[in-house]
Amino acid sequence: MTLTPTRHDKTIATVCLSGTLDDKLVAAAHAGFDGIELFEPDLVSSTSSPAEVRKRCEELGLDIVLYQPFRDLDSTDPAQFERNLVRLDRKFDVMAELGVDLILVCSNASADAVADMDDLATQLRAAGELAERRGMRIAYEALAWGRRIDLWQQSWDAVRRADHAAVGLCLDSFHILSRSSTITELGEVPGDKIFFLQLADAPHKDMDVLQWSRHYRLFPGEGAFDLVEFTAAVLGAGYRGPLSLEVFNDVFRQSAPVRTAIDAVRSLGALEAGLDDALPRQRFEAAFVEMSVTPTNLASAEHALSALGFTQSATHRSKRVTAWTQSDATILVTVTTDAPEDDSSAIAAIAFDAEDPTGFAASAEGLNVSALPRVVRPGEADLPAVAAPDGVSIFFVSTAGDDLDWRRDFEPVPPTDVATSAGxxxxxxxxxxxxxxxxxxxxxxxxxxxxxxxxxxxxxxxxxxxxxxxxxxxxxxxxxxxxxxxxxxxxxxxxxxxxxxxxxxxxxxxxxxxxxxxxxxxxxxxxxxxxxxxxxxxxxxxxxxxxxxxxxxxxxxxxxxxxxxxxxxxxxxxxxxxxxxxxxxxxxxxxxxxxxxxxxxxxxxxxxxxxx
Amino acid sequence: MTLTPTRHDKTIATVCLSGTLDDKLVAAAHAGFDGIELFEPDLVSSTSSPAEVRKRCEELGLDIVLYQPFRDLDSTDPAQFERNLVRLDRKFDVMAELGVDLILVCSNASADAVADMDDLATQLRAAGELAERRGMRIAYEALAWGRRIDLWQQSWDAVRRADHAAVGLCLDSFHILSRSSTITELGEVPGDKIFFLQLADAPHKDMDVLQWSRHYRLFPGEGAFDLVEFTAAVLGAGYRGPLSLEVFNDVFRQSAPVRTAIDAVRSLGALEAGLDDALPRQRFEAAFVEMSVTPTNLASAEHALSALGFTQSATHRSKRVTAWTQSDATILVTVTTDAPEDDSSAIAAIAFDAEDPTGFAASAEGLNVSALPRVVRPGEADLPAVAAPDGVSIFFVSTAGDDLDWRRDFEPVPPTDVATSAGxxxxxxxxxxxxxxxxxxxxxxxxxxxxxxxxxxxxxxxxxxxxxxxxxxxxxxxxxxxxxxxxxxxxxxxxxxxxxxxxxxxxxxxxxxxxxxxxxxxxxxxxxxxxxxxxxxxxxxxxxxxxxxxxxxxxxxxxxxxxxxxxxxxxxxxxxxxxxxxxxxxxxxxxxxxxxxxxxxxxxxxxxxxxx
Known part of the structure; x- marks a missing residue:
């Protein structure tokens, strides 16, 4: 990967997020997105007019970069195609009011889809002429379940033949990678003909591709696809538009949208870091795992560790924390009184012994992971820490005897001569x-x-x-x-x-x-x-x-x-x-x-x- | 359908229910099942020995009718097949301790599956001989995703060729109906060669059949398959064993097992009624829908009905209930003070005007639907009612002026001369x-x-x-x-x-x-x-x-x-x-x-x- 680090605009389709349109816009803005793809049903059900949505986006600092989707443009029936052009023109009215000039047209999935590539190109060109008159552009996308056009190479063939300045490609990673399509031919596509790039990851699923797409998409880095390789290829072809997420996911559709939006923007941050070869590559070892117990559970925790051959090796200088060690395994046992339930025990933290602990923490922050606030007493190590989404704290520490050596806060317990190791x-x-x-x-x-x-x-x-x-x-x-x-x-x-x-x-x-x-x-x-x-x-x-x-x-x-x-x-x-x-x-x-x-x-x- | 009404034993595979093995047994017994199919993983993870499970089932009045599943019996490698026979023999040890003599052997889904029908029959016969020596029997089933045998007709061909008294068929409605297999050839199968019948319904799904089977099966009558036709065909072929449910369902796996077991036994009761052509066929109309409101919501409910053109037509003689009518639509508005939340409104009941209200209620009870207890004052109609699982009460009433005429409890309100109908x-x-x-x-x-x-x-x-x-x-x-x-x-x-x-x-x-x-x-x-x-x-x-x-x-x-x-x-x-x-x-x-x-x-x- 030899791309120079470039900061790409990051955008998200409103369909990725739960809530009403305003909930989605607020969440996208809060997470730091630069703009949105407006998913038509979100506008249709909104009580705000297109002009009001435009104003709201401006207030929130969001560009509307794409209006989507427009379905079933082409038709084997010329009269129907004319009606479809009228429908398209009406959508251009809405888009003009919204202040967006790009519409996603997806390949026709109905029985009426045009099979002949020249006929399809002719219809795309007619739509392009209409778009040009309206100051609009069309990004044509091959749905993986399109009736006649279901591969990106076919959509490119149609766009190439349409040969109109207002007609370009929309590439969607899911539609391409779910079909295991090759992307090597992307080099033949002029960069300025790639009008838009939609990114979605997905887990491997042996199921109907339409259902897979509509229920199980994930943000890049969460699934099984190689989005770095894919995106690099599209950027390598000269695409210069935003990196945009379009993820249909049953869980995200009903999860708190601000949290989902932060996860989403992190996925693009990680993708960018991957493109720049800047993801963390540090070697690290587990320094310790911290277990919190209530006072009533302390004895059973200590009994279990002791029975498994662990020795109490150190105690914290100021807190009620003991370190238990056996060979390379270290467990901290912290007594807590603020557990959510009286009888609670939990894995509270994992500490990683890294070459560059502060570098780790800094790159985490770059990925929208908040640093954990800590109460550090004078003389104690101020260890960088972040919260994992599973509730565990992740500490970045050293064992180099420096300021980030976690052992500084502990007083060693003199070893006994009883050999307790259980191996x-x-x-x-x-x-x-x-x-x-x-x-x-x-x-x-x-x-x-x-x-x-x-x-x-x-x-x-x-x-x-x-x-x-x-x-x-x-x-x-x-x-x-x-x-x-x-x-x-x-x-x-x-x-x-x-x-x-x-x-x-x-x-x-x-x-x-x-x-x-x-x-x-x-x-x-x-x-x-x-x-x-x-x-x-x-x-x-x-x-x-x-x-x-x-x-x-x-x-x-x-x-x-x-x-x-x-x-x-x-x-x-x-x-x-x-x-x-x-x-x-x-x-x-x-x-x-x-x-x-x-x-x-x-x-x-x-x-x-x-x-x- | 000309079958005489027969009461079939009803059994359920333990995999249908949530919980530990004992939770499942208790639930099946409570719901009134006659027996269980013991799903092997439930036994393997149980702390009860096979003899203890046998005793527990005896205490609960449950027969163990099948041990299942035994996978990958046949092999293209003779040495492997010998090892498989040893494995089978060990399972016979367990079955002897359990007191069950029938094991389900499913068609091999591995790469090692035998393709040659004569070879497969030879191996099945060898397994049958082992079974006979142990006093056991083998029910051979075609998995819909079997490597070589994936249709019931193929499994019957194998069993027929094996030609051994201890080897018969297991028919599973899902494996057959999911493949849209015909069942007309069932007439050629001697009834006593159908050793077992497993019943499962399923919704239509366009997905991999293995995933469909393992996550989405339903109890008969809940999905899209015609289980009455299927079961009638199997009974028509002479099958005389139990009607047994084998349903893998993600929701049932994590739902309260007693409730699921009652639902399950109801599904078999409805299936039997369907076989006997005894399901309710009454015509009925909606007599009224009852809406409950809190005192604070009463005014807005009355305002809405009034605004929609309804007229208050009657008031209940003893309760705070009013009837609102417009043409054939009647809504009862009941003021309740025991709503779960202060601001609650709810559809409390639907009353059906039926030819034979008590017959409706009796057949509901036959389907394990409990009658609702009602507080009836002297002179009031004692209307039969059952609780739907969605929380709505279903009343069976008449408008024939008899004891079950719900209108007896109401005092008509004199009509005003203002025409209010909104059509x-x-x-x-x-x-x-x-x-x-x-x-x-x-x-x-x-x-x-x-x-x-x-x-x-x-x-x-x-x-x-x-x-x-x-x-x-x-x-x-x-x-x-x-x-x-x-x-x-x-x-x-x-x-x-x-x-x-x-x-x-x-x-x-x-x-x-x-x-x-x-x-x-x-x-x-x-x-x-x-x-x-x-x-x-x-x-x-x-x-x-x-x-x-x-x-x-x-x-x-x-x-x-x-x-x-x-x-x-x-x-x-x-x-x-x-x-x-x-x-x-x-x-x-x-x-x-x-x-x-x-x-x-x-x-x-x-x-x-x-x-x-």
């Missing part, structure tokens, strides 16, 4: 429940602010409903993971499980040794016998091995790349538990088929029904 | 918001208890999210409609709109006359000018016509069958409003593209921003 070597990942409305925002946050990469996207059934899971990992060599889990559908009143489970997964090189070394009162989660009976039926395992892991309550999975052995503790307080993991070979992701077993076991443990 | 002739439909977890249950209720038919299923965008809509209508000549509207996704905290809108749509033969006749202070909802500008651009309408409907705030739609003109009132209290409808020609359904305009106009009216 835990570090932290594999942290799993948090992403809030339903912010799931995709969380994915973008970890990808853009921390430069993490998706390792696995999956869905699995729990006793109380389906769960979606997205595992992100830090760049090598750290590989530190954050797993976002959350209900596939927003939960209702029937929610007997742990609402927002969180856990810390510790690594060991020898889980059987680790589990064997634990004291008898370690709060290991009891796994039902049925699991082992099924495991042995499914996999070719020796009786000896199965009996051994059964005694230790270790779960097991195997795939072509390797093996994954793991065990859990019971839940500490209301939502946090620990996992101990041994990976053998190159097993990636997590053994999600074990998740329902773990969940049901946690339910049984909570109900006191576990047969111990 | 409203009756009630077209009532629209209610179906609770998210009970949407499909509502559909089944109106179809099975009242014999209503689906007129239109659709989705439309509102300012605060997507809405799904299902319009049901009574048999001719009444055609009375109930529209179930509800959010496509469960709403979160951003919910500035009316949460659970409800409305009553009145019919007129001349909406322009009706609207023109209304007094100046009638609470007609102001429709924005933008709507009319767009309407005129879209449709070939004269300026005169558009100006006229614009002045009257009438919305307009046209399709190939006819026209639909309609207007709305503002919201009375917190959630109820009225619609006035004129249908021209054979326009079916509702003009849902107008819905977002109506919603935004209601928001504007509520915010006092309407430009009047």
């Amino acid at each position: 835990i070597t570090g932290i594999d990942h942290v799993s948090v429940t992403a809030p339903y409305d912010r799931y995709d925002e969380c994915v973008l946050f970890y990808r853009s602010v921390l430069g993490m990469r998706t390792d696995e996207v999956a869905e699995y059934p729990g006793p109380y409903g389906l769960v979606r899971s997205h595992l992100l990992r830090a760049p090598h060599p750290s590989g530190f993971g954050v797993a976002l889990d959350g209900p596939l559908l927003r939960r209702g009143k029937w929610t007997p499980g742990v609402q927002t489970p969180q856990h810390i997964a510790f690594l060991t090189d020898d889980i059987l040794g680790t589990l064997s070394a634990l004291p008898a009162d370690a709060p290991v989660l009891r796994i039902p016998d049925n699991y082992y009976v099924d495991l042995q039926a499914r996999l070719d395992l020796t009786d000896e091995f199965v009996n051994r892991i059964r005694r230790l309550n270790v779960l097991y999975d195997r795939n072509a790349d390797g093996e994954y052995l793991h065990a859990y503790t019971t839940v500490i307080g209301s939502q946090v538990y620990f996992e101990i993991v041994e990976r053998r070979g190159d097993y990636r992701g997590r053994p999600l088929a074990d998740a329902p077993v773990r969940m049901a076991a946690h339910v049984a443990a909570r109900r006191g029904m576990a047969r111990t | 409203i002739t009756g009630i077209d439909h009532v629209s209610v918001t179906a609770p998210y977890d009970r949407y499909d249950e509502c559909v089944l209720f109106y179809r099975s208890v009242l014999g209503m038919r689906t007129d239109e299923v659709a989705e439309y965008p509102g300012p605060y999210g997507l809405v799904r809509s299902h319009l049901l209508r009574a048999p001719h000549p009444s055609g009375f409609g109930v529209a179930l509207d509800g959010p496509l996704l469960r709403r979160g905290k951003w919910t500035p709109g009316v949460q659970t809108p409800q409305h009553i749509a009145f019919l007129t033969d001349d909406i322009l006359g009706t609207l023109s006749a209304l007094p100046a202070d009638a609470p007609v909802l102001r429709i924005p000018d933008n709507y009319y500008v767009d309407l005129q651009a879209r449709l070939d309408l004269t300026d005169e016509f558009v100006n006229r409907i614009r002045r009257l705030n009438v919305l307009y739609d046209r399709n190939a069958d006819g026209e639909y003109l309609h207007a709305y009132t503002t919201v009375i209290g917190s959630q109820v409003y009225f619609e006035i409808v004129e249908r021209r020609g054979d326009y079916r359904g509702r003009p849902l593209a107008d819905a977002p305009v109506r919603m935004a106009a209601h928001v504007a009216a509520r915010r006092g921003m309407a430009r009047t």
Whole structure:
């Protein structure tokens, strides 16, 4: 990528946001967008006239850059085409009042669509002549489900043949990438014929492309498409208009619009950074994970850590925080009295030991992530921190002995000579429940602010409903993971499980040794016998091995790349538990088929029904 | 249909219900199921041993009729097939402990699936021999996404060739109807070779069949398949086992299981009634719709009705209820002081004037719909009533002057000589918001208890999210409609709109006359000018016509069958409003593209921003 850093105008289609038109305009302006695409139904249902909308946008500092969509322009029936031109002319009236000169015309999806490319070009040219007379321009777009024109190359062919100054292309990343179209031919398109660029990401879905487009689009960086490569190609072809988002998403349609708009502008900021090759590339390791507990949960948290072989290694100089360490794993336990519920425990923070902690924080701020205010006492380290959308605080720290070395605030506890290690070597990942409305925002946050990469996207059934899971990992060599889990559908009143489970997964090189070394009162989660009976039926395992892991309550999975052995503790307080993991070979992701077993076991443990 | 009424055993797969295995068993027993299909993952994650599950089922009066599923039995690799037989044998161990002798083996969906029909039959026969030695039987099922076997006819070919007493068919309505397979050849299958029948309905979806099956299945009578025809064909072929539900549904997976189980058993009751041709076939008309208002809303409700041309025709002899009438439309207005919120208004009841009101109520009770308890004073009519799952009470009444004539409880108000009619002739439909977890249950209720038919299923965008809509209508000549509207996704905290809108749509033969006749202070909802500008651009309408409907705030739609003109009132209290409808020609359904305009106009009216 050799583009010089350019600041592009950022715009958003009103359909991306929830609310009335005014709600949407306020949200877009608040988030810092330069302008909007006006989605026609938002205007039609608005009580404000086009002139009033224009004035409102001016007040808010928003350009109206596109009016959209205009459907079914071409027709095999000449009389119908004439009526369509009249309809277009009426829309030009509205656009003149709005002060916008560009309209999106999408390829005809009806039975009436024109198939002959010369006829289509002739009709486009006639529309271009009308537009020119009105001082307007037409951006023609191939819908992925267009009847005759469903590839961008066809839309370009039509525009090229129409050969009219007022007729150009609209390129939409979804319509192109959902069809796996090549974009190499973009080099043949003169930059000034690309009138508009709409950007949307999407998850992989094996479904009808129209439904996929209308319900599941995401902001760039939240899905599975490579928007950086795509946008670079369009810019490389000479496009100089705004980077504009057009995202139809069922969740965004009903989420608070200001929050969605901030997420949206962050996605374009991250895309720009990607274009400039300026996304964070720092190596970082987890310095610590901070767990908050209420005074009533402190003893069980300390008992669990201690039983798992952790040693209290330091205490905070001024706060009620203790550090527990085992090899490369450090857990801070903070006693809090302002928990939302009395019995609450939570993963409060993750601290990353980075080469340039302040640089990390600065680039986060550049992505519209607010720095967290902190109360720092004289002499204490003022650690840069930001809030992840999942509610976890992210600290950027050093272990270089400088001002950002978090250890400065702690007083070491003299080591005892009792060897307590259970063989835990570090932290594999942290799993948090992403809030339903912010799931995709969380994915973008970890990808853009921390430069993490998706390792696995999956869905699995729990006793109380389906769960979606997205595992992100830090760049090598750290590989530190954050797993976002959350209900596939927003939960209702029937929610007997742990609402927002969180856990810390510790690594060991020898889980059987680790589990064997634990004291008898370690709060290991009891796994039902049925699991082992099924495991042995499914996999070719020796009786000896199965009996051994059964005694230790270790779960097991195997795939072509390797093996994954793991065990859990019971839940500490209301939502946090620990996992101990041994990976053998190159097993990636997590053994999600074990998740329902773990969940049901946690339910049984909570109900006191576990047969111990 | 000439089957004699037979009472079939009713069973349900545990995967249909939310919760741990014990939650599911309790719910199935409570709803009155005779037995269960045990879904293997529910057993694997259970802390109860198979023997304990068997005992628990015995306590609850539940038979375990099927163990399922067993996947990937056949293999192109003989050594792998041998291992698969060992795996099967281990499952037989578990089944012996459970006390179940039938296992579902589904067609192989992996790359290893056997294509040659003779080879497959040989392997099935080998499995049958193993089963016979263990006293077990195998029900072989074609998955709609099986690699080699994906049609029931192929599975029957394999079973026929396997030619083993312990190997029979499992027929699953979803796998068959989703593929639009014919079932006429079922007559060739000996009844005793159909070992099991799984029933599931589903909505029409244009998507990957695996995803459709795993997320969107419904109970019979809730979707778009004809389960009565299908089941009759299977019974006609001689199948004598239970009617068993296997429904994978994202919402049911996370809804209270007792409620879901009752819905499920109702679906089988309605299916049996359909098989016996015993579903309600009565003609009925809407006698009245009852609206409850708080004392503070009474005046605005009365004002609205009065302004729309209704006359107070009667008052209740003992309660604070007044009847308002115009031609065939009667609205009861009940003042309530126990509304959930102070400002609440609601559609409390719909009364149907039926030939045999008590027969209606009795068949409802046969479908596990509880009768509503009523406080009846001496001399008052004791009207049979049931609760619809959407919270509306359904009364079955007469107008024959007998004990069930609801008018007995009312004292007529002497008519005044002022002619007030605005030309409203009756009630077209009532629209209610179906609770998210009970949407499909509502559909089944109106179809099975009242014999209503689906007129239109659709989705439309509102300012605060997507809405799904299902319009049901009574048999001719009444055609009375109930529209179930509800959010496509469960709403979160951003919910500035009316949460659970409800409305009553009145019919007129001349909406322009009706609207023109209304007094100046009638609470007609102001429709924005933008709507009319767009309407005129879209449709070939004269300026005169558009100006006229614009002045009257009438919305307009046209399709190939006819026209639909309609207007709305503002919201009375917190959630109820009225619609006035004129249908021209054979326009079916509702003009849902107008819905977002109506919603935004209601928001504007509520915010006092309407430009009047």
